[in-house]
Amino acid sequence: MVNPVTIKDIADLLGLSKSTVSRALKNHPDINQDTKKLVVEMAEKLRYRPNTVAMSLRNKKSGIIGMIVPHISSFFFPSVIKGVEYEVNKGGYKLMILHSNDDCQREEEACQLLMSSNVEGILISMASTVRHYTHYERIHQYNLPIVFYDRVPEAFEADKVLVDDYHGAFRAVKHLINCGKHKIAICLGNSNLLISQNRLKGYADALVEAGMVFNSDYIYSGETPEEVELLTQQILSLSDPPDAIFAISDLTMSGIMRAIYRANLVIPGDIAVIGFVEEPFASMYHPPVTSIMPMGYEIGVTAAQLLLKRIALEDSQFVAQTINIASDLIVRESTSVQ
Numbered sequence: 001m002v003n004p005v006t007i008k009d010i011a012d013l014l015g016l017s018k019s020t021v022s023r024a025l026k027n028h029p030d031i032n033q034d035t036k037k038l039v040v041e042m043a044e045k046l047r048y049r050p051n052t053v054a055m056s057l058r059n060k061k062s063g064i065i066g067m068i069v070p071h072i073s074s075f076f077f078p079s080v081i082k083g084v085e086y087e088v089n090k091g092g093y094k095l096m097i098l099h100s101n102d103d104c105q106r107e108e109e110a111c112q113l114l115m116s117s118n119v120e121g122i123l124i125s126m127a128s129t130v131r132h133y134t135h136y137e138r139i140h141q142y143n144l145p146i147v148f149y150d151r152v153p154e155a156f157e158a159d160k161v162l163v164d165d166y167h168g169a170f171r172a173v174k175h176l177i178n179c180g181k182h183k184i185a186i187c188l189g190n191s192n193l194l195i196s197q198n199r200l201k202g203y204a205d206a207l208v209e210a211g212m213v214f215n216s217d218y219i220y221s222g223e224t225p226e227e228v229e230l231l232t233q234q235i236l237s238l239s240d241p242p243d244a245i246f247a248i249s250d251l252t253m254s255g256i257m258r259a260i261y262r263a264n265l266v267i268p269g270d271i272a273v274i275g276f277v278e279e280p281f282a283s284m285y286h287p288p289v290t291s292i293m294p295m296g297y298e299i300g301v302t303a304a305q306l307l308l309k310r311i312a313l314e315d316s317q318f319v320a321q322t323i324n325i326a327s328d329l330i331v332r333e334s335t336s337v338q
Contacts, residue, residue, distance in 0.1 A: 004141045005048040014042055049115075049142075065093045065307065066114035066122040070102040070151060074250035075278035076296045077125070080149060083300020084123060091308050093120070104129040111135045121145040121307045126153055128190040128223070145310035149303040150296075154194050157320045159310065161303040163276075164324040165195050168292040169202030169246070171329055172274050175290070176244045177210050179335050181272050185218035185235055185242035187228055187252045196221070199248045199276070218242050228255025229262075236263050236271075244268075244335075247275030249294075257285055273334040276327075287333030295325045 011021045016039070024031045024039035042048075065088045069077045085095050096119060100107035107127045112135070114122055122139060126148060133156045139146050140158075152160040176184050186203045188196045200219070207214050220235060222228035232255060235242060245260075247253040253275045265271050267287055277291040302323055 004138075005043075005046040007048075010039060010042050010046065010048060014038060047138075049138075062118040062120055063093055064096050064117065064119045065304070066117070066119035067095055067097045068100055068107060068110045068114075068122070068124045069097065070100050070107075070125050070127050072099065075281045076150075076250055076294050079278050079294075079296030080125070080300040080303075083297040083302075084304045085300075087301050087304035088308070091304075093308070100127045102127045102129065104131065108135040111139060115139065115142060115144065119144075121147070121311050123303055123307060124148050126151040126193075128193055145307055147303050147307040147310070149299050151193055151195060152322075159306050159320055160322045161299055161306060162195065162322075162324060163293075163295045163299060163327050165198035166202040166205075168276065168327040169199040169248070170206045171202075171327075172246055172276075172292045173203050173206035174210070175329060175331070176246065176272055176274060176335060177206070177212070179244075179268070179272060181244035182212060183215070183218065183240065183242045184212075184244045184246060185220070186246045187232065187248065187256055188219070188221040189249050189252060190223055191221045196248060203246060222252060222255060225251055225255040225258070228252050229258045230255075232256050232259035233262065236260070236265070242271065244272040244274070247273070247277070249275070250277055250281050253277050253281070253289065257289075267334050268336065282330070282332065285334070290332045290335040291330050293328045293330060295327050298325050 007018050007021050011018045020031065020035065021039050024036045025043060027036065067084060069081065072078060081097065088095050096114065096117065098110040098113065100110055104127050107130065111122065122144060124146065133153060136146065136153065136156055147159040147161060149161045152162055173184055186200065188200060190196060204214055217238060220231045222231050236259060245256050247256050256273065260267060260271060267273055274290045275292065276294045277289055278294055278296055282289045282291040302325060306321065
């Protein structure tokens, strides 16, 4: 872990005393403007953060928990927020929620804002565009507890809470096979996310166990309902189209159902549909959709409980935990014969 930049580092690089650098950063009138400008520019270049921030994070109690969500345009993340809010309020904390809009830079800015706001811990669902963990490492440097939920970084040591993606997907595909479906497509979200990779593996292993062919033509990815709708139309237009589609999220399910409606296909006779879909979203369709419950509320409660536990322990030496929450299969009309 990289050590945070100190006043001494800046002083050494500029050939100044620590006291001069300290006073320049505090805009002290005894320091001339050229020196102040030089010090501030070097501090920004090195991403220096004042020790007072670290001290306040360690010693003061703000009573605030920070939370970052990638988007709120589905039922899943509002369910997570509801679970988190219930648990932190029960613990006497307030919740501060920031939206990254699934963008790495905005996520970095959100992390910095939460640290500057003296939150006591941070809950993060990772943006799909994150390609480095520098901002996560900075949070660790300040001994600030962090728990990832749902979208978690695979190669970063931290507490993580998510639904059991692999077994949920395996169970979904097995259910479709038991319903007599043999040409099963899967619509992924962002293929770089660990949840997409785990759900794809569960899908593939269920096919292998059943002795069925793994057809790459039936695997596609889309990140917006509009994109998914277009891609689903293309899948349905294949010379040998699927007889079932497995959606890994609320957003992908939305696009899939619109494409099926446009094609005037009968569900589940012409094509069955199943997915990781929250209530009441699953029951809004006609017919209602069979779902592997994403367990958003339960993820929120569990992530908040784990974070509050870390805050109470005030111990930076810990063994990171990964908690996989088992999901329920709710069978509805989209996979059962009418």
